[in-house]
Ligand SMILES: Nc1ncnc2c1ncn2[C@@H]1O[C@H](COP(=O)(O)OP(=O)(O)OP(=O)(O)O)[C@@H](O)[C@H]1O
């Protein structure tokens with residue numbers, strides 16, 4: 376059954392990197408509603424980045440099914456999963472994966488190339504979003520490698536939002552932002568997501584970040600594999 380109200384639906388998921396090590400994730404059932412924001416806490420090595428890679432369709436389950444926004448992504452081939460991700464999912468990687476020699480704006484416009492929208496309005500949208508996350512204008516033309524980690528995080532979030540995704544997956548880097556910046560940044564991010572009815576799974580080892588979210592869950596409660604770090 377395809378449930379259009381569900382951003383994420385996991386059924387009988389099992390995932391292992393190689394058959395000698397055993398599964399690192401076993402999740403019988405998990406749902407995230409459309410427009411819902413979830414904080415998923417887990418210790419280092421507990422499988423947070425692996426779960427996000429599965430939800431983004433960058434990895435496929437060893438067994439089981441993952442449905443994202445009504446599409447059974449675990450059954451798509453690589454090309455279709457890449458296309459589905461570009462059109463529907465924003466991903467903020469733990470290491471950001473910005474292209475170091477491209478400017479801030481070009482990093483975002485490159486991602487926009489894979490989306491649905493075309494034309495000059497995209498550049499305006501990129502600038503609007505960069506201003507929303509309080510990145511100074513004089514940084515827009517700078518190489519992304521010249522930016523601080525906190526500034527790179529803002530660029531990575533804007534890149535993930537440029538194609539108006541209905542699901543945002545955020546892998547929190549360790550201590551990217553100080554407390555004061557984190558407060559304003561997370562409130563702002565949640566505000567932008569509300570306006571766009573975008574669902575989000577935000578993963579971190581840091582329990583403290585959970586206070587910004589009304590929905591919190593521990594990966595160890597969800598995951599029945601032996602990988603309880
Ligand atoms: N490409 C890979 N090949 C084999 N094993 C891997 C690979 N990537 C991760 N693992 C293993 O899978 C487990 C989960 O790793 P993962 O990166 O998902 O954890 P994490 O919760 O994101 O950790 P952190 O908070 O440190 O980022 C770890 O034991 C890790 O060593």
Ligand SMILES: [Mg+2]
Pocket residue numbers: 423424425469546
């Ligand atoms: Mg990780």
